[in-house]
Amino acid sequence: MVQSVNSALSNMLEKDENIILFGEDIGYFGGVFRTSDGLQKKFGKHRVFDSPLSEGGIAATAFGMGINGLRPVVEIQFADYIFPAYDQIVNEIAKVRHRSGGEFWCPVTFRTPAGGGIRGGHHHSQSPESQFTHTPGLKVVYCSTPYNSKGLLISAIESNDPVIFFEPKRCYRGPFYGDPHNVPTWKNHPESEVPESHYKIPLGQARVAMEGNDCTVIAWGTMVHVAEQAIKDSGLSCDLIDLQTLIPWDKETIINSVKKTGRCVIVHEAPKTSGFGSELAASIQERCFYSLESPIIRVAGWDTPFPHTTEWDYMPSPPRIAAAIKKTQEE
Amino acid sequence: MSTEEREDIPLHIPDAPFRPGDIPVFEEWTWTPQDLTKPDIECDADETYDHSRGLIRVLDDEGMASGEWDPKLTYSELLQGLKHMVRLRIFDDRMMKMQRTGKLSFYMQSLGEECIAIAQTMALNEQDWIFPTYRQPGAQFVRGRSMVSMICHCIGNVEDNVKGRQMPVHYTYKKGRYISVSSPVGTQFSQAVGVAMASKYKKLDEVTITWIGEGASAEGDYHYGLNFASVFKAPVILNVVNNHWAISTHYNVASGSANFASRGLAYGIPCFRVDGNDFLALYSVTKWARERANSGLGATHIEILTYRAGAHSSSDDPSRYRPSNEHEFWPGGDPIERLKQHLIKNYEWSEDRHLELEKDIDEEVIVAYKEAIKYGDLANGPYPSSDTIFTEVYEKVPWHLQEQWDEMKKWSVD
Numbered sequence: 001m002v003q004s005v006n007s008a009l010s011n012m013l014e015k016d017e018n019i020i021l022f023g024e025d026i027g028y029f030g031g032v033f034r035t036s037d038g039l040q041k042k043f044g045k046h047r048v049f050d051s052p053l054s055e056g057g058i059a060a061t062a063f064g065m066g067i068n069g070l071r072p073v074v075e076i077q078f079a080d081y082i083f084p085a086y087d088q089i090v091n092e093i094a095k096v097r098h099r100s101g102g103e104f105w106c107p108v109t110f111r112t113p114a115g116g117g118i119r120g121g122h123h124h125s126q127s128p129e130s131q132f133t134h135t136p137g138l139k140v141v142y143c144s145t146p147y148n149s150k151g152l153l154i155s156a157i158e159s160n161d162p163v164i165f166f167e168p169k170r171c172y173r174g175p176f177y178g179d180p181h182n183v184p185t186w187k188n189h190p191e192s193e194v195p196e197s198h199y200k201i202p203l204g205q206a207r208v209a210m211e212g213n214d215c216t217v218i219a220w221g222t223m224v225h226v227a228e229q230a231i232k233d234s235g236l237s238c239d240l241i242d243l244q245t246l247i248p249w250d251k252e253t254i255i256n257s258v259k260k261t262g263r264c265v266i267v268h269e270a271p272k273t274s275g276f277g278s279e280l281a282a283s284i285q286e287r288c289f290y291s292l293e294s295p296i297i298r299v300a301g302w303d304t305p306f307p308h309t310t311e312w313d314y315m316p317s318p319p320r321i322a323a324a325i326k327k328t329q330e331e
Numbered sequence: 332m333s334t335e336e337r338e339d340i341p342l343h344i345p346d347a348p349f350r351p352g353d354i355p356v357f358e359e360w361t362w363t364p365q366d367l368t369k370p371d372i373e374c375d376a377d378e379t380y381d382h383s384r385g386l387i388r389v390l391d392d393e394g395m396a397s398g399e400w401d402p403k404l405t406y407s408e409l410l411q412g413l414k415h416m417v418r419l420r421i422f423d424d425r426m427m428k429m430q431r432t433g434k435l436s437f438y439m440q441s442l443g444e445e446c447i448a449i450a451q452t453m454a455l456n457e458q459d460w461i462f463p464t465y466r467q468p469g470a471q472f473v474r475g476r477s478m479v480s481m482i483c484h485c486i487g488n489v490e491d492n493v494k495g496r497q498m499p500v501h502y503t504y505k506k507g508r509y510i511s512v513s514s515p516v517g518t519q520f521s522q523a524v525g526v527a528m529a530s531k532y533k534k535l536d537e538v539t540i541t542w543i544g545e546g547a548s549a550e551g552d553y554h555y556g557l558n559f560a561s562v563f564k565a566p567v568i569l570n571v572v573n574n575h576w577a578i579s580t581h582y583n584v585a586s587g588s589a590n591f592a593s594r595g596l597a598y599g600i601p602c603f604r605v606d607g608n609d610f611l612a613l614y615s616v617t618k619w620a621r622e623r624a625n626s627g628l629g630a631t632h633i634e635i636l637t638y639r640a641g642a643h644s645s646s647d648d649p650s651r652y653r654p655s656n657e658h659e660f661w662p663g664g665d666p667i668e669r670l671k672q673h674l675i676k677n678y679e680w681s682e683d684r685h686l687e688l689e690k691d692i693d694e695e696v697i698v699a700y701k702e703a704i705k706y707g708d709l710a711n712g713p714y715p716s717s718d719t720i721f722t723e724v725y726e727k728v729p730w731h732l733q734e735q736w737d738e739m740k741k742w743s744v745d
Contacts, residue, residue, distance in 0.1 A: 024577075024578070024580065025578045025579045025580055028346070028347070028350065028579060028652055029578070029579035029651060029652045032578065032646075045344045045346065046341060046342060046344055049344045050579070050580050050584045051584070052546075052549030052580075052584055052585050052586075053516065053517070053546045053547050053549045053550060053577055053580065053585065054549040054550050054551070055550075056550070056551050057549065057551075078514075080514065080515060081514075081515045083515070084515070084550060084551060084552075119436040119437070119498075119709075120498065121496070121497050121498035121501070121514070122496065122497070123498070123513065123514030123515055124498070124514060272735070273731065302720060302721070302732070302735045302736075302739060303724075303731060303732055303735060304720050304721055304724045304732070304735075305496070305724065307495065307496050307719070307720050308436070308487050308495050308496055308497055308498055309487035309488075309491075309495030309496075309709065309714045309715060310495060310714060310715065310716075310717045310719065310720055310745060312744050313717040313720060313739060313742070313743050313744060313745055314720055317742060317744070319742060320742045323742075
């Protein structure tokens with residue numbers, strides 16, 4: 001996935017000279033996760049450069065560049081570090097189109113590695129998507145595989161709206177099936193084939209990763225792979241929907257699936273309360289109440305800070321998710 | 332309206348002076364211990380202009396001490412400082428080894444910067460508060476924390492006082508008034524000013540010291556801190572550690588000026604730039620700043636000039652972005668070597684005694700490490716109970732968390 005993100009950035013830098021990349025350690029070094037490796041060399045230091053360590057400064061200058069005709073793609077080194085930029089994102093970037101009567105807009109993409117599973121403790125593991133889904137004016141994307149990371153990132157960069165683009169850092173080098181001792185690479189995974197050329201996956205479109213009739217399981221980021229394992233372990237046949245874009249989310253795919261299965265489990269690693277699963281559950285029951293055979297279940301991170309040594313008891317695990325899927329069958 | 336395009340000087344994009352494959356060339360230091368006077372603690376900020384542009388030194392290149400800033404420490408005080416620095420270096424070395432063998436998840440060493448927290452904490456009183464970055468763990472040695480307790484924290488085992496909740500090196504040590512660093516760096520800087528304001532409000536004889544890296548001084552927290560300290564004359568010592576590198580980012584990218592010290596002058600705060608590998612100079616400047624703070628005259632801003640000799644962390648490989656031997660070319664030398672030379676030239680110290688000290692400390696570290704891993708290591712456990720995920724989130728556990736706690740117990744893998 002590191003290479004597919006890099007490939008998306010490279011395609012876009014080639015395509016549009018108004019696209020510039022900046023962020024902490026992303027220039028000469030190529031980023032702490034290597035996602036911009038080689039890009040400064042290829043496109044020059046005016047296109048790809050290091051910024052001072054200042055997330056607030058990154059967001060504010062991206063705002064200024066954005067309304068002056070550039071299309072900045074910035075990296076926040078860890079999603080946990082995005083909060084000094086929060087005011088600029090939430091009050092400024094997200095709202096400029098609306099509050100200027102459509103005269104200005106800011107097509108910036110914030111890329112940021114998110115999620116747990118790397119023993120990162122509470123400041124290298126959080127998944128703060130719902131802090132942004134609650135902000136009108138932002139699109140929110142969460143990729144999960146090499147293939148969708150590239151196609152979604154290109155769509156995000158080409159979007160004229162600001163996009164917060166989460167990359168599940170645990171999956172940079174391979175999928176994660178919930179067992180920390182099993183560390184597969186992306187090799188041989190069906191979503192690992194990534195064309196070198198420009199392609200897009202539209203924002204607002206989910207991916208049906210598995211098909212079945214017993215239950216609809218919705219997940220994003222790392223949890224897509226953990227949920228896949230859980231479905232296999234449950235022995236049931238489920239639709240697994242990789243949401244991909246959280247705002248705007250894919251109403252048709254989800255509603256059609258829940259109407260078909262009548263049961264639904266939503267999985268995310270962010271804390272349960274006010275997590276994006278709450279929004280989905282509420283919307284699904286508004287739209288599919290008479291098709292539901294059992295209550296919608298959320299399997300999420302606990303409403304606590306993300307731990308360090310005990311992280312495997314924090315993140316939703318295949319047994320927890322499988323039990324929820326089975327529970328939806330009881331009624 | 333459209334603006335006409337013209338041929339122009341491009342946007343300035345700074346870069347590091349040397350990259351892998353280059354031979355680093357640093358300007359020779361012409362600063363001497365005689366350069367700068369010691370101003371009165373009641374001085375105006377402007378009177379420290381030269382101190383912010385020059386470099387306060389006490390030890391010269393030959394290891395001799397001189398000048399107005401010489402704190403005239405006793406042999407036993409100097410030896411104590413040396414022992415703490417050697418202790419920290421050997422401790423770091425052991426922790427890096429533990430990280431490589433999977434006994435810890437991560438580590439950050441203080442290599443080349445051991446002097447800073449140790450000299451400065453020794454210059455404080457024991458009731459003073461410490462708001463460090465991740466390269467000031469040495470302050471805990473000065474404050475008497477046991478090495479076993481520090482290792483247990485880094486492992487995150489059952490004896491970790493923060494219960495395995497934080498990454499290694501995020502030490503909390505209340506007895507030593509030592510506050511945990513936060514990975515989103517820089518936050519401590521303005522918090523320290525608040526602690527100092529509270530000390531003053533409560534009319535207590537307390538000063539707060541804090542540090543920030545030159546890289547993180549680009550964060551808003553740094554500027555908030557300077558401003559609040561200036562407005563409220565808070566009794567705080569504000570240090571910027573300029574070790575040249577923030578992961579791969581050279582200080583050229585942290586500021587458009589190569590001088591960090593003088594930034595405080597615009598806030599009306601006295602400013603010093605200090606040789607960060609000179610134990611005596613650091614001690615002396617900190618004593619001055621403490622006295623000023625404690626006299627109700629407010630903050631002092633200090634740039635500590637040093638060089639990050641090691642990797643940023645155990646996850647970092649600096650040979651990808653700087654010449655791997657760059658630190659050997661840097662003129663500031665090594666803080667331990669410099670104090671050692673001073674002791675050899677002026678006191679009963681010798682290379683043999685130093686070797687003996689290293690041997691003793693190595694033994695001390697091994698004993699501590701062996702005891703610490705009895706309480707568990709990251710590879711093999713035992714770990715703190717998963718119940719620690721739920722405790723101390725709130726003062727009392729609310730119902731919704733209690734429900735989740737009960738649910739977690741059904742699935743716990745611990």
